[in-house]
Amino acid sequence: MSNEKRYRIACLTGAGISAESGIATFRGMNGMWENHSIEEVATPGGFARNPLLVWKFYEARRRQALTCQPNKGHIGLAKLQQVVGEENFCLTTQNVDGLHQKAGTKNVLELHGSLWRVRCVKCGQEREERGLFDELPPKCPCGGMLRPAIVWFGEMLPGEIFESAGRAATECDLYIVVGTSGVVEPAASLARVAADRGARVWEVNPDETPLTRMCERSWRKPAGEVMGEVAEEAVKRAAMKSEWRLI
């Protein structure tokens, strides 16, 4: 095995990267989603009270996401992974829409779950489910009710996935943050971990965020417009060994 040091790139994305694919971001919604309160449709209590309402909401999101395509932001990151190699690139997303995978990115860490997975509330089995359901709320073969495998407010993030995301932030030389408001923890702390461990942090976001001040570079543009350039700059960085982190 070679002992040669590798230049590692990690990336954190949020709703902003899917905005140009037609999926609405979260902030600015005043705690409302399509006329539902977040409490009603995105908490375990809301699901216990009215599973049908919650499922109708998620089926509508799934139906919409099925028609959406990855944009140049997703594609730029997928190409970056191809160029630097899967073993040197780790993408963590807060998004549940699956567009990074559709663009070709491998080993995506989905911190907040996925619209395309379901879990039985009785037997706990989780499985992929890409089709829309004929009947809501859908049932597991064991007879239990299925729920979206999404992390709702008040729930823990999947431990192993968060650990892997933390490891990627700790070990990387460059951390690229795209399209996140940087206000939802613990995801936002990942960029801080990377910066504290000596990585360069870059941000792609039309607006400033609480993460901006720790960034070496910021692109104040929509991700779809600048991701090609950001990816090229990242590849250049990877080629400049003098820029590598020394700790």
Ligand code: OAD
């Ligand atoms: P937000 O909606 O909080 O933030 C979206 C960010 O994307 C904002 O900072 C925008 O300025 C930026 N943005 C908008 N259009 C963009 C574009 N074309 N290119 C780049 N950036 C753009 O979304 P998140 O930060 O992802 O959690 O929100 C984090 C979490 O809060 C979500 O995962 C969700 C929500 O509560 C759960 O559902 C558990």
